[in-house]
Amino acid sequence: MKKWLALGCLPGALFVVFLTIVTAVIVPSQFATSEAAASAGQHGVACSPDGSNIPNGIAGFRGEQLQNASLIVAAGKEMNLPQRAWVIAVATAMQESTLRVLNHGDKAGPDSRGLFQQRNSWGSLQERMDPKSSAKLFYARLIALPNWESLPLTIAAQKVQISAFPEAYAKWEKPANQIVGAIEGVKCRQVALAPMTPKQESTVIGAAMKQVGVAYSWGGGNATGQSYGIKQDAKKMGFDCSGLALYAYAQIGVTLPHNTQEIWRKFQPVITDQNSLRPGDLLLLGYGKSTSQIHHVGIYLGDGAVVEAPHSGAKVRVIRDVFAPGAYYASEFVGAVRPGSRSLLV
Incomplete structure (x- = not known):
């Protein structure tokens, strides 16, 4: 719990939503792990x-x-x-x-x-x-x-x-x-993620980008915009990481839980190949790259850039080169999701 407070996102407070892509992405049901x-x-x-x-x-x-x-x-x-x-x-x-x-x-x-x-x-x-x-x-x-x-x-x-x-x-x-x-008796299957329309993608990203500069507020943010947070941010209006994503995707009618771990479980399959990421994908981070300790989410903008609400005391921001060696996202990225995207068995 101390780690969550330090990073500033609700435990699992990840807003995960769906994004637009130009072509369907094939997500393998098997991928590498250190175990x-x-x-x-x-x-x-x-x-x-x-x-x-x-x-x-x-x-x-x-x-x-x-x-x-x-x-x-x-x-x-x-x-x-x-x-x-x-x-x-x-x-x-x-x-x-x-x-x-x-x-x-x-x-x-x-x-x-x-x-x-x-x-x-x-x-x-x-x-x-x-x-x-x-x-x-x-x-x-x-x-x-x-x-x-x-x-x-x-x-x-x-x-x-x-x-x-x-x-x-x-x-x-x-x-x-x-x-x-x-x-x-349940077998893992390969699936294809159907794309969003360019209009949906631009709406999601546009909604998030308009919040750049807004204060971070732990627990803050809902479908209508910024809100008061909880705990140390109970008197501060703003967004936390999942609140920002939740608001952005609400603009295209996608409703998401305000909890990272629940979103990870609900919106399978995940994308683990960084080369398959598209603007609007939600990048999930876990302590030690563990899928059972997901604690943060950022909205991918493409070209290695992310818009995020990082932690208490900061503001909604855009960061670049997130997968550069030693970068925070590179060290804790466990996968990306596209909630709302239709999964097709292949």
Whole structure:
């Protein structure tokens, strides 16, 4: 949370919207990542990549591990929980036990047991050693968290587990999506993003550019223009990063959530190839390039330029050469989205 305050965007407060392009862009459902186990699949979507299947293994996991993942998903279904909960639970068990029912703990928690390495206070040994029962113990604490569905995966998992390594869960989000997708029989597909009209593109960019020089206000901005923010900016009129985008795209009738993480999940597929970017695309940034820690958005203008509302104390501005070596966007860019664009299976 301190990082969000420092940067000035609401946690996930990303306004993501749709943009115009002259030609349709093909977005592969598989793209590179630094995590070997997460080398295929689709960001933020529970689906399994082409060529993968449960008998042959998924994301480096197989056999008993995938059976345990299936039991975690089954427990979530029995509790009528949404898919997001299953993904968080599977990713957590990947980190804690590599999806194995461990009958031992470690120095920090010698009484930790099972898939989730739950300690004595969580429940009986029998419960903690049973995949479905231990998953239900995890789910019960997860859904007790306020707004758990909107939290980045690594934060939701950490709030439940109270781990000594709070950032460790993030790297398992994509393989967890792959495994849940495989369990559900959902394959990742290639899609084409239909273009916006030039008029829509110019309207969005024009609306954002007219706000250059307006004060940044954390939490500020809505479909009609600048507004008072929250917290330290409660008495200041202006826009935050997502508020600016939200306003710009409202001018063409596109309604977006004022939350970066929710927009990332809602407006798939994403564009990860910088050469495929078009003016109006929304560029999403994540701490450590993590898709579970998205915190900022800028509206792409083309030719390496972005219009954005950066942080408290600043004003809406245009920055250039955003992908130059060492540039802020280059170091945290996780992908771009085009909300409102029609996705076509190919």
